[in-house]
Amino acid sequence: xxxxxxxxxxxxxxxxxxxxxxxxxxxxxxxxxxxxxxxxxxxxxxxxxxxxxxxxxxxxxxxxxxxxxxxxxxxxxxxxxxxxxxxxxxxxxxxxxxxxxxxxxxxxxxxxxxxxxxxxxxxxxxxxxxxxxxxxxxxxxxxxxxxxxxxxxxxxxxxxxxxxxxxxxxxxxxxxxxxxxxxxxxxxxxxxxxxxxxxxxxxxxxxxxxxxxxxxxxxxxxxxxxxxxxxxxxxxxxxxxxxxxxxxxxxxxxxxxxxxxxxxxxxxxxxxxxxxxxxxxxxxxxxxxxxxxxxxxxxxxxxxxxxxxxxxxxxxxxxxxxxxxxxxxxxxxxxxxxxxxxxxxxxxxxxxxxxxxxxxxxxxxxxxxxxxxxxxxxxxxxxxxxxxxxxxxxxxxxxxxxxxxxxxxxxxxxxxxxxxxxxxxxxxxxxxxxxxxxxxxxxxxxxxxxxxxxxxxxxxxxxxxxxxxxxxxxxxxxxxxxxxxxxxxxxxxxxxxxxxxxxxxxxxxxxxxxxxxxxxxxxxxxxxxxxxxxxxxxxxxxxxxxxxxxxxxxxxxxxxxxxxxxxxxxxxxxxxxxxxxxxxxxxxxxxxxxxxxxxxxxxxxxxxxxxxx
Amino acid sequence: xxxxxxxxxxxxxxxxxxxxxxxxxxxxxxxxxxxxxxxxxxxxxxxxxxxxxxxxxxxxxxxxxxxxxxxxxxxxxxxxxxxxxxxxxxxxxxxxxxxxxxxxxxxxxxxxxxxxxxxxxxxxxxxxxxxxxxxxxxxxxxxxxxxxxxxxxxxxxxxxxxxxxxxxxxxxxxxxxxxxxxxxxxxxxxxxxxxxxxxxxxxxxxxxxxxxxxxxxxxxxxxxxxxxxxxxxxxxxxxxxxxxxxxxxxxxxxxxxxxxxxxxxxxxxxxxxxxxxxxxxxxxxxxxxxxxxxxxxxxxxxxxxxxxxxx
Numbered sequence: 059x060x061x062x063x064x065x066x067x068x069x070x071x072x073x074x075x076x077x078x079x080x081x082x083x084x085x086x087x088x089x090x091x092x093x094x095x096x097x098x099x100x101x102x103x104x105x106x107x108x109x110x111x112x113x114x115x116x117x118x119x120x121x122x123x124x125x126x127x128x129x130x131x132x133x134x135x136x137x138x139x140x141x142x143x144x145x146x147x148x149x150x151x152x153x154x155x156x157x158x159x160x161x162x163x164x165x166x167x168x169x170x171x172x173x174x175x176x177x178x179x180x181x182x183x184x185x186x187x188x189x190x191x192x193x194x195x196x197x198x199x200x201x202x203x204x205x206x207x208x209x210x211x212x213x214x215x216x217x218x219x220x221x222x223x224x225x226x227x228x229x230x231x232x233x234x235x236x237x238x239x240x241x242x243x244x245x246x247x248x249x250x251x252x253x254x255x256x257x258x259x260x261x262x263x264x265x266x267x268x269x270x271x272x273x274x275x276x277x278x279x280x281x282x283x284x285x286x287x288x289x290x291x292x293x294x295x296x297x298x299x300x301x302x303x304x305x306x307x308x309x310x311x312x313x314x315x316x317x318x319x320x321x322x323x324x325x326x327x328x329x330x331x332x333x334x335x336x337x338x339x340x341x342x343x344x345x346x347x348x349x350x351x352x353x354x355x356x357x358x359x360x361x362x363x364x365x366x367x368x369x370x371x372x373x374x375x376x377x378x379x380x381x382x383x384x385x386x387x388x389x390x391x392x393x394x395x396x397x398x399x400x401x402x403x404x405x406x407x408x409x410x411x412x413x414x415x416x417x418x419x420x421x422x423x424x425x426x427x428x429x430x431x432x433x434x435x436x437x438x439x440x441x442x443x444x445x446x447x448x449x450x451x452x453x454x455x456x457x458x459x460x461x462x463x464x465x466x467x468x469x470x471x472x473x474x475x476x477x478x479x480x481x482x483x484x485x486x487x488x489x490x491x492x493x494x495x496x497x498x499x500x501x502x503x504x505x506x507x508x509x510x511x512x513x514x515x516x517x518x519x520x521x522x523x524x525x526x527x528x529x530x531x532x533x534x535x536x537x538x539x540x541x542x543x544x545x546x547x548x549x550x551x552x553x554x555x556x557x558x559x560x561x562x563x564x565x566x567x568x569x570x571x572x573x574x575x576x577x578x579x580x581x582x583x584x585x586x587x588x589x590x591x592x593x594x595x596x597x598x599x600x601x602x603x604x605x606x607x608x609x610x611x612x613x614x615x616x617x618x619x620x621x622x623x624x625x626x627x628x629x630x631x632x633x634x635x636x637x638x639x640x641x642x643x644x645x646x647x648x649x650x651x652x653x654x655x656x657x658x659x660x661x662x663x664x665x666x667x668x669x670x671x
Numbered sequence: 672x673x674x675x676x677x678x679x680x681x682x683x684x685x686x687x688x689x690x691x692x693x694x695x696x697x698x699x700x701x702x703x704x705x706x707x708x709x710x711x712x713x714x715x716x717x718x719x720x721x722x723x724x725x726x727x728x729x730x731x732x733x734x735x736x737x738x739x740x741x742x743x744x745x746x747x748x749x750x751x752x753x754x755x756x757x758x759x760x761x762x763x764x765x766x767x768x769x770x771x772x773x774x775x776x777x778x779x780x781x782x783x784x785x786x787x788x789x790x791x792x793x794x795x796x797x798x799x800x801x802x803x804x805x806x807x808x809x810x811x812x813x814x815x816x817x818x819x820x821x822x823x824x825x826x827x828x829x830x831x832x833x834x835x836x837x838x839x840x841x842x843x844x845x846x847x848x849x850x851x852x853x854x855x856x857x858x859x860x861x862x863x864x865x866x867x868x869x870x871x872x873x874x875x876x877x878x879x880x881x882x883x884x885x886x887x888x889x890x891x892x893x894x895x896x897x898x899x900x901x902x903x904x905x906x907x908x909x910x911x912x913x914x915x916x917x918x919x920x921x922x923x924x925x926x927x928x929x930x931x932x933x934x935x936x937x938x939x940x941x942x943x944x945x946x947x948x949x950x951x952x953x954x955x956x957x958x959x960x961x962x963x964x965x966x967x968x969x970x971x972x973x974x975x976x977x978x979x980x981x982x
Binding site: 184192194482483484485486487488489490492493496497500501503504505507508509511512515516519551552555556558559561562563565566569570573577595598599602603605606607608609610611612613614616617618619620621622625626629 | 790794810812862866881908918929931
């Protein structure tokens with residue numbers, strides 16, 4: 059009577075197989091590797107690059123263990139850390155600065171597991187070591203910057219339309235334009251509301267004052283854009299640190315999380331994150347005599363010879379030392395298309411920038427101007443377009459001889475010079491690599507010994523049924539680890555604690571069942587019915603108690619941050635797997651063991667004590 | 672092996688007055704310590720910087736304290752962490768200096784005194800983050816309570832829901848009281864432990880309530896008073912209660928022994944939670960349910976097609 063239909067055994071078997079496959083990668087450990095990826099969309103990582111890397115390694119007599127393309131990056135495995143570092147230097151030398159070359163650890167599990175998308179669990183910073191920052195974006199500063207820009211725009215528009223005005227003042231988030239009389243007030247209102255539709259304009263007829271504020275949706279947009287721009291700027295900067303898997307994410311409306319596994323030098327990390335790159339606009343010298351002099355190593359006074367990175371390779375360009383304009387005057391740079399449909403970069407200058415730009419372009423028609431990004435004292439020419447005509451109004455368009463990816467890169471680099479709004483570090487964690495390893499060890503030992511103690515106790519106390527309980531508890535661990543590996547949820551030390559606790563709590567279900575069966579036996583119920591009744595009665599209780607625990611787990615998941623969340627994820631999954639294993643798997647074992655015996659007189663569930671009547 | 676050989680039902684309910692009185696006293700004591708001593712919040716809540724450093728041999732705490740004090744960074748706490756060679760230095764937030772500068776300053780100073788010192792961990796938390804954690808923690812706790820109450824009210828009866836939650840909150844307050852009394856550090860991980868106890872301890876009440884409901888439905892126990900039915904339910908689940916908690920506690924003890932300082936607070940919170948969880952579910956929740964007037968009519972609905980779902 060205690061038999062499962064075949065499909066139930068199949069469900070258990072399939073679950074076990076899947077669990078085993080996806081838990082496996084966690085046992086293989088990791089091998090040192092070097093990861094090569096590109097900083098720009100226009101420079102692709104492809105098989106040609108793979109060939110170059112292979113040759114560079116061969117030249118240094120380094121033989122990699124494996125070499126493969128993975129999405130947009132190239133990964134090369136090595137057998138030990140020494141070779142890894144040697145190889146990194148060799149590759150760096152061969153490829154130059156256009157690529158990010160980072161040290162990395164790759165799972166050492168065989169390829170067939172990787173093909174099944176079976177990867178080891180993703181370890182949190184407290185287990186692998188590294189730095190974590192929580193940055194808060196100063197939104198008021200972002201708004202202030204925008205309001206200043208609008209003040210300049212209003213000034214310019216009013217001047218263009220020859221509306222005479224007294225003064226333009228910024229008062230918090232409100233722009234106030236003082237006008238002379240009712241006529242100019244009306245004219246000004248018309249001009250502003252027509253040319254700057256993102257502003258809400260209202261007028262005070264008695265004081266001839268025009269006030270302009272941002273539309274609420276514009277405010278949200280500015281804040282969203284500020285966070286987005288800061289994130290992309292951070293990406294560019296973090297890339298320089300050579301971290302293999304940096305995490306840069308928005309956390310809440312105005313916060314950004316930066317996690318850099320493996321980085322130990324926090325001071326340097328903070329330096330780079332907080333650094334401001336500057337953009338300079340300078341004139342290019344195309345006089346052949348001077349250029350060939352400079353290329354020969356004899357740079358004329360007042361000039362710099364800089365690198366220009368293009369998709370066709372690096373080239374040199376001679377520019378004047380005088381800076382015409384800086385990145386401070388650039389409000390925005392976006393990739394787009396010009397009137398002929400060719401890829402272009404649109405730059406928006408502020409009012410000071412616009413007037414300087416008009417003058418510079420008027421004087422230098424036919425010449426080239428270079429946009430130079432200066433970072434860490436190293437200057438690089440982003441783009442050097444030819445000036446075709448005088449450009450006024452602060453809207454600059456660079457086009458010609460670029461593809462959309464290059465346009466994107468250029469826009470990104472032009473923006474990279476500035477953060478949309480300043481950021482403050484409000485939380486920082488650094489975990490040394492040795493501490494991370496120790497934490498894994500400690501968590502592992504706690505779980506292992508706790509599990510062993512429970513298993514031994516269950517076997518002693520409940521006999522064969524104790525063995526079933528212990529086995530289903532072990533299945534629970536496998537299922538839990540497999541699901542965590544499949545989800546690639548971040549495992550932290552509190553997460554390991556949750557695994558241990560999940561096991562400690564999961565045994566409750568088995569104890570309930572075993573006690574119930576004993577009770578039925580004590581009341582003189584025959585063994586098969588006792589098993590049936592024991593599982594039946596216990597199920598309702600198990601369900602209720604697990605649902606209440608799950609409610610607590612879900613609340614933790616929703617409201618928890620950091621360590622609490624790491625705990626909650628594992629806790630919730632653990633509750634679900636324990637219900638499966640404690641009820642279905644242990645029943646399956648019992649049925650396999652006892653199900654076919656018709657004349658069952660006793661169960662090996664430890665001694666069942668009966669009170670003397 | 673059978674550890675619990677109970678011949679007769681233990682009249683728990685007749686001790687109800689005594690046991691709830693004991694609970695009340697512990698509860699009041701816990702609230703008192705929470706109010707007077709307060710929780711020793713970790714840096715995650717208060718904001719500030721914590722450095723963990725490791726020496727090759729055992730560290731001289733007084734020397735470290737003196738040298739950190741000489742930097743005039745405000746009131747610094749220096750204490751050993753688990754072993755004598757691991758030291759934790761805690762510094763308050765100071766406007767104007769960033770944590771990078773701070774940790775560098777301290778490390779340079781310590782390195783000058785003893786070059787073997789190694790920086791193991793730095794935590795810096797700005798002042799605004801802590802308040803959020805407290806509000807989020809409280810919201811989570813309230814939501815857990817409401818969710819559990821709603822579920823129990825639907826599955827059982829509102830009287831059970833109310834008494835289970837009172838028993839539960841009592842556990843949580845006592846854990847917090849212990850942390851306040853011993854001045855153990857209250858960190859986010861401990862908070863996770865406390866909230867897990869909230870879910871775990873209600874388990875216990877659910878098991879007993881389940882038995883009470885079943886007993887009410889049993890034809891053999893029809894003539895019995897509510898008190899004796901509850902007594903019977905508690906006695907019947909006694910063995911399971913103790914074995915389960917013992918098993919869970921084995922796991923927690925393993926964490927206490929092998930888990931190191933990082934899991935110590937978490938395991939401590941669970942230990943207290945488990946001990947008081949047994950006590951409160953048996954000796955607090957059930958008497959309250961009885962006093963709230965739970966009876967057979969509440970549990971046995973007139974139209975009930977099946978006794979219980981059998982799987």
